[in-house]
Amino acid sequence: MKSSWVFVRFLAVFLVFFSLIASMTVQGFTGTYGINYGRIADNIPSPDEVATLLRAAKIKNVRIYDADHSVLKAFSGTGLELVVGLPNGSVKNMSSSEDHAMSWVKENVQSFLPETQIRGIAVGNEVFGGGDSELWAALGGAVKNIYSAINKLHLADVVQITTAHSQAVFANSYPPSSCIFKDNIVQYMKPLLEFFAQIDSPFCLNAYPFLDYTYDPENIDINYALFQPTQGIYDPKTELHYDNMLDAQIDAAYAALADAGFKNMEVIVTETGWASNGDDSEAAATVDNARTYNYNLRKRLAKKKGTPFRPKRVVKGYVFAIFNENLKPGATSERNFGLFKPDGSIAYDIGFHGLVSSAADTSHLSLKDIRARGWPGSNILVSAFSAVALLLFLRIMNE
Numbered sequence: 001m002k003s004s005w006v007f008v009r010f011l012a013v014f015l016v017f018f019s020l021i022a023s024m025t026v027q028g029f030t031g032t033y034g035i036n037y038g039r040i041a042d043n044i045p046s047p048d049e050v051a052t053l054l055r056a057a058k059i060k061n062v063r064i065y066d067a068d069h070s071v072l073k074a075f076s077g078t079g080l081e082l083v084v085g086l087p088n089g090s091v092k093n094m095s096s097s098e099d100h101a102m103s104w105v106k107e108n109v110q111s112f113l114p115e116t117q118i119r120g121i122a123v124g125n126e127v128f129g130g131g132d133s134e135l136w137a138a139l140g141g142a143v144k145n146i147y148s149a150i151n152k153l154h155l156a157d158v159v160q161i162t163t164a165h166s167q168a169v170f171a172n173s174y175p176p177s178s179c180i181f182k183d184n185i186v187q188y189m190k191p192l193l194e195f196f197a198q199i200d201s202p203f204c205l206n207a208y209p210f211l212d213y214t215y216d217p218e219n220i221d222i223n224y225a226l227f228q229p230t231q232g233i234y235d236p237k238t239e240l241h242y243d244n245m246l247d248a249q250i251d252a253a254y255a256a257l258a259d260a261g262f263k264n265m266e267v268i269v270t271e272t273g274w275a276s277n278g279d280d281s282e283a284a285a286t287v288d289n290a291r292t293y294n295y296n297l298r299k300r301l302a303k304k305k306g307t308p309f310r311p312k313r314v315v316k317g318y319v320f321a322i323f324n325e326n327l328k329p330g331a332t333s334e335r336n337f338g339l340f341k342p343d344g345s346i347a348y349d350i351g352f353h354g355l356v357s358s359a360a361d362t363s364h365l366s367l368k369d370i371r372a373r374g375w376p377g378s379n380i381l382v383s384a385f386s387a388v389a390l391l392l393f394l395r396i397m398n399e
Contacts, residue, residue, distance in 0.1 A: 028083055028120030028160030029268055032301040034061030034318035035339070036271060037071070040325040043342040047074030049355065050322065053344055054080055057352045063270065063318050065125060067108035076115040083120035083162075084108065086146065088135065091124045095141030098148060105149040109159060120160040121146055122270070126206060128185045129166035136188045139163065143192065147199060156199075163192070164204040164270040167212075173252035175235040176242070176309065180259045193262050203262075205253050206271035209245040210293070210333075214282055220245070222284060226274075227296030240308040246272060246300070246317075251309035267310075269317035272297065275333035276324075276347060285333045287348050294319060294339065295350040 037050065045053065051074045054062060060081055064071055067084040075082055086094060086104070094101045109118050123143045127135055147161045169189065173179045181189050196203070209225040223230040225245045232243040242248040246269070253267045274293035278285025297319060306313045324338035324347075341347050344355030 028162065029061055029316050029318075030081060030119075031060055032304055032314060032316045033059065033298065034063060034316070035059050036318050036321040037062050037064045038321045038323070038325050038328075039064075039068070039071075040328045041323060041342075043326055044323045045342065045344055045355075047071045049344060051075050051078045051080060053322075053340065053355050054078075056355060061318065063122070065122075069108075069112075072108075072112045072116045072118070075117075076112065079117070081117045081119045083122055084118055085122045086124060086142070088124050088127060088130075091127065091135060091142045092138045094123070094145050095138035098145050101142070101145035102149040102152070105146060105153065105155075109150075110153055110155065113155070113158070118159060120162060121150070122204070123161060123163045125164050126166040126168070127163065128189065129168035136185065140188065140192045140195065144195060147195075160201055161199065162196075162201050162204045162268075162270075164206050166206050167208075167249065167252075170252060170256055173249065175233065175237065176240075176248045176251040177235050177237040177255050179252035179255040181256050186260070190260060193257070193260060193265065197262055197265060202266040202268045203253060203257055204268050204270040205250065207246060207249040207253075207269050208272060209249070210274045210284065212245060212249075213284055214278075214333075217284065222289075225284075226289060226292045227300060228292065238309060242308060244300070246297070247307045247315075250315060251307045254307070254309050254313075266313055269315065271320045272317055273320035273337045275336045276338075277336040278333035279331050282331060282333045285336065290337075291348040291350060298350060 035054070044050075047068075047070050050071075054060075055078060060079070061083075062075070062080050063083040063085070065085040066087055072082075072084070090104070094104065105121075109121065112118060123146055124135075124139055127139045143161060143163060147156070150156050150159050150161065167173065169181055169185055171180050171182045193203070213220045213222055213225040221230050222228075224232060224243075227244045227246070230243060232241055233248065234241050240251075242251075250267050250269065254263075257263060257265050257267070274290040275282065275285035276287045276290035297317065301315060301317055304314050305311070307315060319339065321337050322340055323342060324336050326335055328334045338347055339350070339352065340354060346352055346354040
């Protein structure tokens with residue numbers, strides 16, 4: 001009888017510890033700092049080298065814009081946590097068929113788990129920021145079908161479903177408390193938010209103080225955009241003060257969500273950054289400004305604090321991006337957001353080390369050194385749990 005009781009007690013302890021560990025893997029974004037891995041370029045390192053670079057930089061959270069198998073294989077066993085993307089071009093197809101969604105999830109997510117730590121799927125990117133109303137109408141169905149597939153495969157506690165929005169979804173955002181969603185997208189946005197509220201997914205925002213400043217340099221203090229000392233702005237409705245633009249952009253999203261009836265939904269910044277080069281009309285796109293913004297962004301996220309409007313919601317953000325993407329269309333700035341050069345050295349110093357030395361980076365780790373050192377992943381957590389569980393079992397047996 002005593003041995004049976006001991007076993008029951010040990011089983012209860014085991015289940016409690018297991019549930020605690022499981023709860024830490026549910027979120028698509030752990031920690032506060034991540035990075036976007038764009039690949040519209042013909043001169044960037046291989047996915048294997050990129051995985052090594054990110055491990056050297058100790059950046060754990062990574063977001064890609066597709067589910068390229070070469071990337072998923074390269075990230076296998078690295079400990080890096082990945083959000084994959086369903087491209088906009090596939091959204092209508094996923095919306096039209098649950099079978100298509102199931103096939104996509106099996107091929108691009110399930111088949112790589114658990115070795116590749118896929119923590120999220122971003123269904124489309126800035127869909128409501130474009131002009132395709134058919135795509136707007138399809139987004140909700142695609143999200144639901146992808147989630148249904150994840151749920152049927154018993155992966156809903158591992159893989160989070162999201163979609164990222166640009167600031168184009170807002171009618172206005174100054175002051176932050178006045179922000180609401182545009183009338184023409186509310187009919188599509190509200191059902192989407194209702195579903196995300198049901199599955200406990202966040203509102204993902206691509207927020208760029210660089211763009212806001214570039215569009216209106218005469219009325220925006222560049223120090224406010226760069227997290228530098230400044231007078232800031234005052235929101236008379238909430239009586240809150242903002243000393244940087246990113247916090248104001250995030251709180252504008254919170255205000256729009258509250259106005260739509262979703263005041264408890266979390267906002268995560270899925271893109272933010274500053275261009276290091278630009279056209280004549282993009283005078284703020286300089287190396288010095290890019291260094292300042294990205295250095296101060298790291299410090300801001302490392303504080304693990306909230307915004308003036310949501311002080312208890314720790315801000316999380318993915319910086320854009322690992323590399324400059326030399327094949328991207330549009331303004332020159334679009335091709336100059338990278339923190340690292342194509343050879344793996346740093347573009348400018350914000351505290352990271354590259355794979356090779358550069359004028360801005362006097363200390364470096366080689367690929368061989370990093371691979372030899374390995375990367376601490378989930379095995380550490382499992383080992384710690386096993387040790388604690390064993391000690392508890394021995395203590396129970398001796399009682």
